[in-house]
Amino acid sequence: MQPDRQNAAGIGELIKLALVFIRRQYLVIIFATLLASAASLIYLRLVSPAYTAQVQVLFENPRAQFLQKQSLLSEPTVDVTQIETQLQIIKSQATAAAVIKQLTLADHPDFKEVRPLQSWLLGLLRRWRSAPSQGAQPTPPEQPSEATIANFLDRLSAGRVGYSHVIEIAFTSSDPALAADIANAIAKAYINDQLEAKFEATRTATSWLRERLRNLGEEALTAERAVEAYKSQNNIVSSGGKPIDEQQITELNTRLATARAQSSEATAKLSRYEALLAVDPAKPSSIGNLDAIGSDAMNSPIITSLRQQYLELARREAELSARVGRDHLAVVNIRNRLREFRVSILDEVKRLSEISRSEAELAKQRQQEIEKRLSVAIAQSRLTNSAELTIRDLESRAKSLRGLYDTFLQQYMGSAQQESFPISETRVIFPASAAQTKSKPKAKVVLSVGLLGGLALGLLLGFVRDVMDRVFRTSSQLEAALDLPCLSLVPILSLPRQQRSAARPQQTQEDSNQRILSSAPDIHRAVVGMPLSRYTEAIRSIKIAIDHSPAKTPNQVIGVTSALPNEGKTTIAASVAQLIGHSGKKVIIVDCDLRNPSLSARLVPKALDGIIEVMKGDRSLDEVVWRDPNTTLAVLPAVQRGRVLHSSELLSDGSICKLFDRLRQSYDYVIVDLPPLSPLVDVRVTAPLIDCYVLVVEWGRTKIDVVQHALHTAPTISDSLIGAVLNKTDIKAMARYDTHRSDYYDDSHYIRYGLSSS
Structure with a gap:
């Protein structure tokens, strides 16, 4: 069951990814489909029917x-x-x-x-x-x-x-x-x-057959004449082979086989006689092998009579031995007579052996005589074999040529008849008839191809657009690319119309003299004005990440920077400071972007002195700090009187270290608005001043490679980063990119706890 569940989950994930991809690129897909469909309709209007x-x-x-x-x-x-x-x-x-x-x-x-x-x-x-060298050949008329x-x-x-x-x-x-x-x-x-x-093939074949028949007729006649001439020269009456007596050779072969059988039989009989005579006559067992000799010994009347008497004496010996014992005189006499009978029988066998020897020699001589006659007959046949082979070869060639001639004659007659039967x-x-409907262009096929082709083109363009989209879209993408935790997804803040119209009140002269922030412009006071908004909740997430850093060290001085300008780092820094000040903690925000002090230009545009004057000793800290009467927020601005050429030297001077030591003693939190990483090198020299850094990345605009390069060139800053913030996030579009946490971005979860989607 577990593999089946995994397969089902994998298929479901693929379907979900496909649906999310279509949601992201549906405009491109629809545009390409409509364009291809329009091209199909134009093609149907322009092409004439066939x-x-x-x-x-x-x-x-x-x-x-x-x-x-x-x-x-x-x-x-x-x-x-x-x-x-x-x-x-x-x-x-x-x-x-x-x-x-x-x-x-x-x-x-x-x-x-x-x-x-x-x-x-x-x-x-x-x-x-x-x-x-040849010109183009003109086409014949x-x-x-x-x-x-x-x-x-x-x-x-x-x-x-x-x-x-x-x-x-x-x-x-x-x-x-x-x-x-x-x-x-x-x-x-x-x-x-x-x-x-x-017709052409048949005519050509008939002509060739006619010529071939004439040649074959001449060759067959010549071969037959050669056979007759050779018979006359070698005096061969018939092809039966009168000069070679094959019947005589066959008869001699038969007689030779019979003679060889007789000679073998006589030799075997003689061997049996000699084997019997080689036994000692005194032994009774010498008589027991008489049956092995054959019919000659058994048909001899002398041997038969002697053997019967021998067997009778042997029976009497056995009976007397049983009555009186083997050593009795009568038993011994009978045993002596038995020995005499054995000698007589063996003498008769010797006589028969001599007769058998004579017969074996006679059979062998007969075999040798037949072999000599056969050798002579074979030698004679070899002398006349050449003539016989020649005549047979001539007759075979003549017969083959005549048969081939007859076959070709039949083929020729058949082809001649075939020419008259086309x-x-x-x-x-x-047969074909006039069509009632056009075959092309087929409207359904063209429209289907256009629709499917446009859909495929739209999917391809959407895929290419998706692959080429090398910007930050999701928190998991940010964490994988930068190896940093994503502290928060800060949404795009859309202020109400009333608050937007009152966002930039003019500071009075009294406020400027007393260095009081009458009202922060734009969205810098959004966390105070909309404490139950999604934007404020995202800023709270950054504050919690600062307070509960895994380093287990207090983060009192927090630097906020970005890779490129206009990513919203100043807004994030001001919002974090406003949130901390609204909670009752003493907090000061320091504008350290000396070349482009945008924070000071927005919060305290009437400031005459700032951090540079304090570092030089022209003003004291209390003389340049601005305060918010509604919260405990303080602002240390940076006033740009001209072009600052050596901002990195100012930020690495010993006087600024003393300034930050004093700020640590006077405030609970020090929020530092730093310049971006890529255009300037000022942030790299602030490592001794800052406890931790927060990197701000703009959603959907900042390139991944740019941020990676910026962190690679500033290793001291990268080591002190506690995380990154995705700013200006389009929350409604996040569900199309973050497939695993698409339900997380639903506004209903926030509305349930009294939070607004802004």
Whole structure:
């Protein structure tokens, strides 16, 4: 179940990302879709309608069975390659030229018009193919021009219908009747071309057969005459082979096999006799092997009589031995007589062995005699074998030539008959007719392509726009790019109309003399005027991050800076100071942007002296500090009397360190409005003065690479940063960028606790 849940979550996340992407780029997508749809409508209005006529041709083999047997040419196998070849023939320039001449289409407007680019390319191709010394060959008057043929082929199409043997020929023209006539003419020209090609092939083959038959007849007659001449020279009456007595050799082979069998049998019998005679006659076991000799020993009456007497004595010996014992005199006498019988039997066996030896020698001599006669017969046959092989080879060649002549004669007769029976392998099964509806442009297809193409183009442009959007949009993006926590998302503050009209009251002379902030301009007092706004809640988040820094050290002096000017760092610094002062803490905001003191110009435009005069000793701190009567906020301005050339030296002077030590003792918080990082180097020298820094980044405008480069060039500042603030955030647009926390930006969550969306 766990992998299924993960897959479902992954698919849901992808769908959510896609929907958010569309919400971000929907204007681009809609614009591209409308533009492509408008282009499709213009195309439909400008392009003239065209009509397509179609004719279907069946490519098969309808030849009669009796003609297939007599056909000189092999029957073509209808396969993909064969059909593709026929399609190329249909779309060839030869077929186009024949139809153009037949219907006189050279002057028709559909084929007379030539595109400039196409004409130029055709001319260039002709010049490249022709030799440098040869000029361009003019087109014959009866032949259509290449431009006309090219226009004709552009309107012609041919293809196979499914996996069948049906070819569909289509032609497109502005005139539906003309399109049907041309399509039918193309089919007819193709069928006529097939018939003409078959006639030409058959005529060529018949002519070749006629010449080949004449040569084969002469060769067969010459071979037959050579056979008869060779028989006469070698006195060969017939092909049966009178000089070679094959029957004699066969008979000798049979007799030799019989003689070898008899010789082997006699030798084996002699071996058995010799094995029996090799046994000691005194042993009774010498008589037990008589059966192994064979039928000669068993048929001998002498051996049979002696053996019967021997067996009778052996029985009597066994009986007496059982009654009186083996050592009795009668038993010993019987045993002696048994020994005599064995000797007599072996003597008779010796006689039979001699007879067997004579028979073996006689069989061997007979075998040798037959082998000699066979060798002589074979030697004689070898002498006459050459003549026999020669006559057989001559007869075989003569017979082959005669058979080949007969076969070619049959083919020739069949091809001659086939010429009088013309038939094509193709036929029209569905002729073309005038179309009632236009084939192009198809309004639905063009509009669908335009709509889908515009949608795809819009998605592509939106994707490119999304990829090229290298600015800060979300807190997670900021944290990943800068490796800093995002302290707050400060929204764009839209002041009410009444408050906006009273935002810039003129300071009275009394206020200037007493250095009292009568009213802060614009949005610097928004946290006081709108304490339950979303903007004030974002400033509170910055205040909490300052008080609860992970460094576990008190952050009393807080520097506020940015990478570029006009990112709202001064507004953030003033708002944080106003919030702290409104809470009852003693706070002072110091304008350290000596080259462009925008904070002083907005809060105390009538100030005559500031931080530079205090550093020089011209004024005391109490003489230049301005105070807010409604809160405990104090302002230490910077008065610009001229161009400050060495602002970094002023901020690194020892006098400013003493000034900040005094501020630490007099105030709970010191908020320092610093210059931006990228244009100036002043912020880099303020590290000894500041406890922590807050980086302000403008939402949707500041480039990621610019901020990264600014922090890389100021490592001392980067190490002391407690986080960054996304300023001027469009909260309504955040849901389109921050997909994981889209519900976080809903105003209903804030309204529930009495907070306004401003």
